[in-house]
Each structure stands twice: as C-alpha cells, then as structure tokens.
Amino acid sequence: MGWAPRFREAALAAIVVIALAFPLIGFETNDFGHGFDTRFSWVAIAGGAAFAGKLLLGLVPRRFYLRQRAARHTALPEGKAIPIAAAAVAVFAVLLPVLPFSSRALVDLATVSLIYIILGWGLNIVVGLAGLLNLGYAAFYAVGAYSFALAAQWYGLSFWEMLPLAGLIAALSGILLGLPVLRLRGDYLAIVTLGFGEIVRIVLNNWSQVTGGPNGVNDIPRPTFLGMPIAARAPDGVTTFNQFFGMPYDPMQRVVYLYYVCLAAALLINWFSLRIRRLPVGRAWEALREDEIACRALGLNPTTIKLSAFAISAMIGGFAGVFFAARAGFVSPESFTFQESATILAIVVLGGMGSQLGIVLAGVVLATLPEFGRELAQFRMLLFGAAMVAIMIWRPRGFFTVRAPSVRLNGKS
C-alpha cells in the first residue's frame, strides 16, 4: 500500500473519531453558570491520536495480523486433551477449599462461579444445542430463587424440600414460555424471550403483597446438613452440625458446605448434560438447530423437542436460582435484570456453543472479572468490553470450538 491511501485511511479514521468525540468529549456539564463547558482541545487530541494510530498500524506487516479461525463445520475427532483437562478442573474444584491459599472470599467467589457455570450449562441446552436464542434466561433463575424464597417465607419449607420443587416450577414456567413461541425462530424468538424475562422481573417488582416488591425476601434459610443447621446457635431441641461433630462453629463451614453442595449439583448437571446429548432427545435438539424442516420430514415432532429443551433448560436455571437464594440469604428483583440474562448468554457464546468445558472457563472468567476489576471501578465495563472484543477476534466461535460427535462409527465411541 502506498502512502496516499494510508493517509486517506488515517484521515478517515480521524474524522470518524472527531465526529464521535465532538458530542461525547467536547462538552462537559458543570453546576454553575451556563450549564456546560467546552473542551474541544480534547477532541483534537483524540482525532490526532486516531490519525497517528491508524498510520502506525498501517506499518505493521500483514503477517502479524490477527487471523480469524472460523471454519464452518468442525466436528473433529477429539483427542484425550479435553477429558484430561476436564478431570483436572474437577479435581481442582474438589480440593479448592483445603488448598493453602484458599479463603472465605475465594470459596464464596468460587460458589458464584459455580452458579454461573450451572446457568451456562442450562442455557446451553436451549441456545447451544437446540439453537433457540433465549434472551430472558434470568427469568427462570428468578423463578427458582423466588420459589424457594417464598415457600420458605410462607410455608417454612427448607432448602432440600424446595430444591426439586423449585426445579419443577421453573420447568413448568419454561413450558409456559415455550408454548406461545413454538412457531418463532431467530430474532422474533429472541424478542419474545426478552419480553418474558422483563415480565417476570416486573411482576416480582410490583406484586408487593406476595413478593415483597423491590424490597425482596429476607432471611432465606441456609441448606442444612442431614437436617442439622450449620449455625452458631440452634433453636431448642435441634442439634447443630458443629455440636454433632464436636467442632467449634466457624462461618467458613457454612460457605464451604454451600460450595460443595453447588459443586455436587454442578457435577450432576454436567453428567446429565453429557448423557442427554447421546440420547434421542439430545440428538433431536441438535438436529432441530441444524434444520427444523428436515426434522419434520423425518418424523421428529418439533413441538415436543422444543418444549423439552425449554423445560430442561429452565429446570437447571431454577436449580441455580435456589443456590443463589441460599447463598445470599436474600433475593430481590434487581438480581434478575436483562444484564443477568446477557451475562449468561455471554458465557455460552464465549465458551463455544455446546462445549461443557468452554462454559466452565467462560463462567469462571465472567464471574471473577468484575471482582478483579473492582479497584478499577469506572474502567470495569471498558475492561469487560475489551475482553469480549478480543475473544471474538481470536476465537469467534468461542474458547472451545470442537464438537464431539455423540456417536462414532470408526474408532472409540
């Protein structure tokens, strides 16, 4: 490329930056006088920086460019690398609370990560396997959390009683969402699911007599250990976990216990997800993602396939909601905004659609990134955005793009 086109491109970049910066950076509001100050020198600096940057970037030889790896179909025979990595992650997760550098904050953060991973795996069934875009997944998370919170408040039901029930209620709400959207696909489906997510949140926010409105629900019971509470003091006639084992009470015990409960649930859900992919219904989900019309021509009933995907995905979201409520001891509608749905979707997309291990990685990254960025408060979203852009350039189809076939003819099955 000669110098003339380079200058032209750089000038174009500078013009775009100046046009954008003029309203955004060029004016600053103040509390006195006419209401705003101008700072056009900053705009000029931004434009100059864009010009120089673009010019310098043009000097970088082409071979250093980031190349997108975007093969359309990658059903490669996979080696042993992924099972070994998965086993290593599982062992690390089991040992985490007893490792020397472990702390209460770390285990708590790990619990949050686990909840996000469970949510990622749940959403993956609908988005990654069945190919139905759901932008309102936080609704099922909310249904699970509120089912537990309200049942505990009104009927005094415990964590272990409500865990299966909340999953069931969430699954029913999944079918409730699934029924009207059976005929929708792509963008239209996304809009309806987005609306569903908002409906659930707004109902929770406004139905104050039942849900407590914006104040939420307090004093959600913690999970017990075989019926024994893990607490400093217990009501009369109840033995606490600590008394039974003759250990002094430590708040860490509660955190670690919830962590292990979540870990066990996560491992179980992982096993379930891997297994269901090899069952007729799992393969039907993937076939539906690939081509719904061909599914119908082969005698697969799209209605049951879609509803089963919605129901099972919602059920897993409901479980995650129960863990969330048990961890925080408090739920409010604020925790189930669109931001939450978007984060869960980001986990699925970043992880690589349909990849269990990729979702673990993405779930940990997205759950911990805000924590690491806390000192950088106002740059947090910038960091987050930059990380997303970088990942999408390097790995446009997610961290793990390899799809393991559900059955094999040649070689191991």
Place this chain on the structure above:
Amino acid sequence: MSQQALLSVENLSMRFGGVVAVDGVSFVAYARDITAIIGPNGAGKTTVFNCLTGFYRPSSGRLVLAQDGKTFQLERLQGFRIARDAGVTRTFQNVRLFAGMTVLENLVVAQHATLTRASFYNLGGLIGLKSYRAAERAAIEKAREWLDLIGLADRADEAAGNLPYGAQRRLEIVRAMCTDPRLLCVDEPAAGLNPHESAELARFLVSIRDRFGVAILLIEHDMSVVMGISDHVIVLNYGQKIADGPPREVRRDPAVIKAYLGEEE
C-alpha cells in the same frame, strides 16, 4: 408386476391466493413402483410433494395412503406424523442435511422414533438401560450398512456439511431410508450432478427399491434418469395433469411434446 395402489391422490388442488399451483390432479402410485412426476418449471411438482409430506395443507382433494390394511389420510395428519406413522419421507431440492452433525449422526437421528421407544422416552437411556445401549448399537449397525452401500463408511465421523455435493445427495436419500418408509419422495435428486453421477444415482434408486421394496415418487428434470428407471410417469403442466402412463407412451404423447417443445404455428 402386482399393481397394488399405495398412494391415491384424488382431485388435489392447492391455491395460493389467486394462484392455482395444483389444479385437480389425481393419480395413483403403486407399491414397489418408481413413479416419476415431470413437467416444465412451475408446473406444480414440488407443490404436490409439499402437500403430500404435510408442508402445505391442500385447498381441496384427498391423499390416501393404504398399506397393510391401514389407511392414512395424509391431508389430515400433522407433518411429522406423515413421516413417523404413515411412512412417507422425502428429500429436498436443495439438500437439507444436518450439516454440523456427523454423517453417522444424521442417520441415527432419522431412527429417532425407534430409539425413543427403546429408551423408554429417554428415561431408560438416562439411567443407562442395557436395552437402550443395544438399540443404539443396532441403529449404528443399520447406519453402517447404508453407509457401506453409498461408500461413505470411512467418512462416517465427519461433519455432513463437509461432504462433496454428490455424496450429500446420496446421504440425504439414505437418511430418509433410515426411517423405514413405505413411500420415498425424492425431489430432483440428479440436480447439479454430472451425467456419470446421474446414471449412478438412477441405479442406486432402483437398487434400494428392489432391496427394500419401497415405493419411490420421483421429481426429476433429467429425462435420461426418468425414462430409464420409472415404471410410471405423470406429466404436469400449469398445475394440471396432462399425461399419465408408462415412459414409452408418455414420451410419444402429443400433449407432452407440446408442453415441453411448444406447438408449431
């Protein structure tokens, strides 16, 4: 040849607003026959297919499938039931494989109904019942036999979308056959194939008819394929049937010649 009627199309009409795509067409497809539907572009061939396989609901007329003493009225069945219960499957003009899934998976998905039953609606499979594992092995074995037949066994674990076009066409036919259909509807299977591949495909269709006793309904523009393998040819033009009979007769029919070549002034 025993002439047992498998599919009777009676007075089928399909209107889209003011456009009459199919206008009172009647014909019979016999068991174990290859019945070809031909006609110029826009004659309504694919519309007939779409009515048969439940993608359109006919404006009027009856589609009766009779076999083993059971009759199905296809125009009243839901789309997926036509394939699952009545045993009518189809392929598409523009191949519709599950491109991101492997070749083998495409064939296993086609055996969904059998596997679902064997897994007790997936629950038995979830807890790892032996009977489901055996059924899955049987499904894979069946897929292997079909893949051997079309020479794709060594590519079974590759993504179906990565196969060359001709192989995708064959795979789509085989996938439809994995549902154990009574009637296989093939929409322009030779489109985009070279003459050598077309001839091979024609032989393949005859061989699956002979081996599995399936009736085939064929839409095709390639006359060498149609005239070579059909037992029975139906000619449509502007939505109406203009000829019906064995290939020899249809080829000489003045109405057909007129439809294809135009009329001398």
